[in-house]
Amino acid sequence: MSKSIAIIGSGFSSLAAACYLAQNGNTVEIFEKNDSLGGRARRFKEKGFTFDMGPSWYWMPDVFERFFADFGKKPSDFYELDKLDPGYQVIFEGGETIEIGDSLDKIYKIFDKEEENGAKKLKKFIDNARDNYDIAIKDLVYKPGVSPLELVTPKTITKLGEFFSTVDKDVEKEFKSEKLKQILKFPVLFLGAKPSETPSFYNFMNYADFGLGTWHPKGGFHEVIAAMVKLAKSLGVKVNTNANIDKIEVKNNTATALEVNGETLNFDTILSGADYHHTETLLDQKHRQYSEAYWNKKVFAPSSLLFYIGFDKKLKNIKHHNLFFDVDFNEHAKDIYTTPKWPDEPLFYANFTSITDPSTAPEGHENGFFLVPIAPGIEDTEELRGEYFNKIMTRFESLTEQSVQKNIIFKRSFCVNDFVEDYNSYKGNAYGMANTLLQTAFLRPKLKSKKVNNLYFTGQLTVPGPGVPPALISGKLVSELIEKN
Template identity: 45%
Template sequence: MRKKIAIIGSGISGLSAAAYAAKKGNEVHVFEKNGSPGGRARQFKTDNGYTFDMGPSWYWMPDIINDFFRDFGYETNDFYDLTPLNPQFEMIFSDGTISLPKNYEEMKILFENLEKDAGIKLDEFMEAAQYKYHVGMKEFVNKPCHNWSEFVSLKIAKSAFKLDLLSNFRDYIGKYFSNAKLKALMEFPVIFLGASPKNIPALYSLMNYGGYVLGTWYPMGGFYELVKAMKTVAEVQGAKFHFNHNVEKLNTEKGKVRSLTINKEKWEFDVVIASSDYHHTETLLDEKYRNYSENYWESKTFAPSCLIYYLGFKEPITRLKHHTLFFENDFDKHIDAIYTNKNWPEKPLFYACCPSKTDAGVAPENHENIFLLMPLATGIKDDENTRERYLHEMLQRLEKHTGTPDLQLKIDYKKSYCARDFISDYNAYRGNAYGLANTLKQTAVWKPSIRNKQLSNLYYAGQLTVPGPGVPPAIISGKIVATEVDKLKTIRHEKVI
């Protein structure tokens, strides 16, 4: 039966849900509080010629992203050109630099040069990671996770031991490598999963395969090209987008959401998919209809917030790659600042992205486009003076690495973004940037439910529910929810007076 569906939020999961729900013949409306689609993956342009992606910058798991387009008869290259990065990224340590090559055989040589037999161990590691990737990303993450019976299949049962769900990521890495730089290199991909590698299941070694082996890519024009492409696919299916439309209330009657109050007007719908922040969405309901209490959310482990600086420089900066990770300081101390002490780090790690090294179109000629990102605890208090203090430190380290002096004087565009901006723009719980941590106790059925337990036509998508944070999981999240909504038998309700 054709349904009239409201989707709250046009982030990656909302775009995905819109496309899949509209493909089924439903009338789909997407409501976005901001003026453009993409959520955390938005983009902005400056008057002096810079184009900045605001969020995601690591294009990993290209096969998962392409699967979305193939579901609608397209290929990724129907919308944008992907460029492989070589090196994939650089990692800066206090006593040297590692450049991760695109070519896997060269990668093995790099490992072997740092530790005897590490090339052989890398083969063993990646063989196991490939298995996890194909079971995890093709089978495991596509479940709606209503209950554990969904995972009672012969394939998953046979895979249980090989998935290493009960091993922690740090110990797992230690079985293969002892060199400190190689350990840091292999642990890096799980940083934004929301916990120390000591608390992340070894299952997530699949990310090393999805990134290092399948490659690190860049969509020419910026990551926003993916957003535009997904919006186009959804519109071709018939979805309609409404920007600057803020959902203020979910109005309920007889066990259903009957209408949404949007910009002070009521809109009626048969089904609602909230791809907005889960906690915020629940505050739009009367308390008795919420799935979870404030105590529940306070007890959860969240992935980090972050401090971001979008910077334009009026001259090229040499010796800088597209992706650079500054790991000169102690990794665990920064992790403790995020998850244990919950304060600003004394000696932070940070990440620099310079897309103008690959894409001349994102900066004026002979200029450089850089954003700097430093992971932070959620709920942290930020102010302009603190932001500037950390910018100064990051620029000093950038100067040391590149040999370029006086970077502060060469800035011709600057914009900062931090915890309170995530709250303001995305209603992000405690200013989180990446959703719930993927710890074992917050995996699958133990994540917040994709459906409301009291209201039969309210569903949730995005990084606070299954399968979790990241662009490919968000795409999958939208598909899962649209599939569940398709199973729902809904009769159009009477007009609300």
């Protein structure tokens, strides 16, 4: 039977759910508090530069293909994809670089160059990662997290030990080169936790990286959002911006309405793709599932200090994606997870889409996106932002052997306070709740409220976890739960 469904937020999970629910004949309406769509994947343009505000790594292309195929479409119906070669480069102390090419053969050669039998070791590691990817995508991530039995399949039973070891242990056991170890531990940071806290099974992210490659949607990552909005509207979804939700109204333990900009609007079902913790604050206390103590105990993915920068010249010695691992990886991780504070010497990441996609900057210019991962909930001031900007730009100039600061013609920063202000993000986290052993699958906050009928959740704080592909899957999973009820 057709339902009227309100969806809070317009990120990947919300848009995915909207498409599935509308396809099934429901009346679907999205409410986005900001003036543009996409949630963390918003875009802005300034002085001829185009900046993606959030996600910039297009990994796991098969998940995007599967999403669009559910509607008889392909990604290429909406946007053009380029496979990057190299996918990214890693810059170490002294400016030494390692490029991760666009094929396993190229990457095997790099590993052999860095370490005796490096290719042989990597092949064994990647073969296991490929098996895990297959199991994860086919058996696990498309499950709604309602029961521990979802994790029990003939294939997962053979992998049981990998849920009790860690990525860190596996990498340390196999490889000697510190550089290669850092490269292999890097992909799990997308899952929001230290490699030493991430179950070995999640090494499938290494297959996503090396085996499936890194891609770029022409025009920027927001083109994926634009595609999903176009699809949603074609299915009849109504979209509202500047629509702030003040309250979720509950009668007889059933969600019945939203208060939007002071106006009460009635719906059969309410789905929130906004921050889970924030969504529960829109309910009276007695209707909330999780206490403040519960949220405070959880391991959250990092927040970020971001800089969007326009340069009036082309830069040298950089690639589309660049990881600056010239300082201690473990010390920075401690400053995020163990004793949360601003890092003394931060690792950082920078991308320049204009290198491979000239449409994102004026001719002869470069657009830069710089990211420093930091602990959620720490102090955020303009002074600290300025201090860290100087730190990373000084290192950037030294490591890439060029002067760039005097060539900056546009700069904007975004940090903890902005994540809270723009996305109602718990403690200003950027990626949601980490995928540690005790925060996996059925141990994550539920897609369906346990206390309020017809109230559902989707996104990076619930199942299956942080990242863009999991957000697409989360939208599908919650739409299936809604259809069952």
